[in-house]
Amino acid sequence: MAIQKTRGEMEDMRAIRTGFGIFLASLSVMLVTLVAARYLTAGSTVGPYSQWLGAITTLFMLISGFAARSARTAIVRGNNQAMQSRLGLGFWFGVLTVAAVLLQWILLNNQGVPVTLPAAEVYYVLTGIWMLLAVVSGFVLYASKARGRRIGGYTVDNHWDVDAATYFWTWTAMGWIVLYIVLYFI
């Protein structure tokens, strides 16, 4: 049964949601800077990255991002169990994405590509900073799942934790897609 929230509580929630939105918008400046750095230091050169691995990485990230989004949809409909399993799916595909990026690092190294090759250094630096963000947002995603289990599940009226985690993770997924396009194609 839906619990009626007071006006004050609704205002508080609106403030927290907007503040979180500003945080994500602010974080996007990081992404813009990274893209600018890519073109300033390496021009539009595409490095000797494995196109297949890049596509697979992006596929993992897409699955992860959509799973997280659908976890939110599930809790909006009151389905706690589906939310938990989709959060888990999103988290583990996120781990696979990070692993795939690390695999690309290893492949570049094994191919004997010099670290100081402009296209290689932008790959290492851009994806490295992205992974740092992915670790933080991945922890938040994991925490929302763990918290849900511990407090006995979220409800239709009380699922901000899942919202925040999935928004953050979606931002991370979109960040990867932007980096994928600028690193692998343009």
Add this chain to the structure above:
Amino acid sequence: MAQRASVEVKTSTPVAPDRRMMPPVLRALLFAAIGFVVLDALTVLLDYSPQSPYLSQTGAVAGWFGALVGWLLGIGGYEHIIKPMLGFDDPGYKQVGWRRFFQLADDHKVIGVQYLVFSTGTFLIAGLVAMAMRFQLMSWQPTIFQYPQSYLNAVGIHGTLMMFTVATVAMFGGLGNYMVPLMIGAKETVFSKASGIGVWLVPVGVLTVAFSPLLGAWTTGWRGYEPLAASDGVGMLYYYLGVFALTLSSLIVALNLVTTILFKRTKGLTWNRLPLFVWGILTVSLLTVIWFPEIQTTFLLALTDKMAMLNMFNGLGHALGFSEFFWLFGHPEVYIVVVPALAMWNEIIPVFTRKSLFARPMAVLGLVFVMMLSGMVWAHHMFTNMRYSEMLPFSFFTEMISIPTGFAYLAAIGTIWNSRMRLTTPMLLVLMSMFNFLIGGLTGLFVADVPANLQLHNTFFVVGHFHFTIIGGMVFSWMAAMYYWLPKFSGRTYNEFWGKFGAIWVFVAFNATFLNFFILGLHGMNRWVSAYPKYLQPENFWTSIAAFFLGAGFGINLIHIVWAWVKGPKVQENPWQAKTLEWQTSSPPPRYNFEELPVVVAGFYNYGEGAPEPVIVAKQAGTQA
């Protein structure tokens, strides 16, 4: 996510077992040490060879991150943020009295005081470094700094601490956190826990920068310039990391305050009635939200560039790339520092002139347009590296930005005009700040102008210009604000004689010091040098003497303010008869600021006969309705 838990805690604090816990600061130090050792050991294990040292360059960086996480967990992040995120109860805040200042707090007033203490302490450290620099410059030959690198490192530490901790943090993090919720009639801020953890990034950043030379000197100044940084010691990495921590702290302040101002304003507090200082903090918050992630990313890039020996920002890569990224942030940073000061003038002046604020909308628009133009002027710092065709737009916008700055200035002058001013210490300091800022602004026009800029670049003229702007404008306004709000912080007041004595002392010493910088610059004194042509020694000598007086003057004011805060005479609730909301509650304010939320029915800056009272409390509003 953990944020909502703080709201829940307020209504029903869970009963936690009464266990004795190690004082948070000691626990934080212990956790930081453990974090450092563990992460450093991990780097050794991942890249093991019998010859590898236990503490490598990579290990020092990884260890720093481990220490940072350990410090934040130990100070209270573990039980107040991480555990609630994972579904455990928040034990609530058990520390009371002075102990609450030594842990993670969720009260914006405690956080404000923590920021003020950290920025004041850092002001002392940076000031002592400046004294050492001035001592060196008394002689044309090396004295206490035997190597140029040591002197340059001192310049860098002074500049970094002053810009990223004192100038950015004192008014924004300190006064902003303490006063903004009070001034908008809010009981607390929106992201109070995040704010509580953010303040503890400041000591991490300050100590990282201050002790960075132990890992090797860095010579780049507060800008961390590449490719110069590439030839510096490992200490350079700790500059990047320290500034990263400091900027992260300010970013959290900005996110918290901008959301609080948007959503927590009390009934009737429309945008048209918003206090000037709150407008100043709002514009600064927006600037911070835009530009701080940019510089943080740049520092992460530079850190990796140096640590992994890449070529991103050296002669083989894009040698000017770092400078471009840096100044994109660097000039808005100047306005992040100065805008709260401009706002503070117009907060204080109507109170002491008992005159309505002149052209209030223009004063607000001035702050907003300064914010908007600040991102379009950055390249004037790089005129020596640019084509002439690129200089014109940046020179144009740099000179244009004096127009919105002038709005705020003229609103202040219009209010003072023909008034019967009460020349108290805060008012006197505001006038001094206005004078200093005027000198800074007028000399800024020369620096904005291409032919003059190319001549004056890298001389003491430029150093004089920005010290008049930052110290003369911001620090004097900060002092004015401290004297003005002292009765609010403590319920006590200062001694008017000693207040004025201290103000006049620093004003005279400040001008004696920094007016000389212009003359030194015009005579050919370069920045970034510890040894200089002999003919400049007499002038440098007397400049240093004035600088020592200035240092002593700040000390006198600090001692006076601390004495007044703790032992000063008690004072009535609203000694200035000011109208803004922070004065409509007790001093010092209670935990949730207002027993009954005030309702605003008119602007705060209307004085004179028949001026409407701006505030009624909620209960009265209810009966009147």
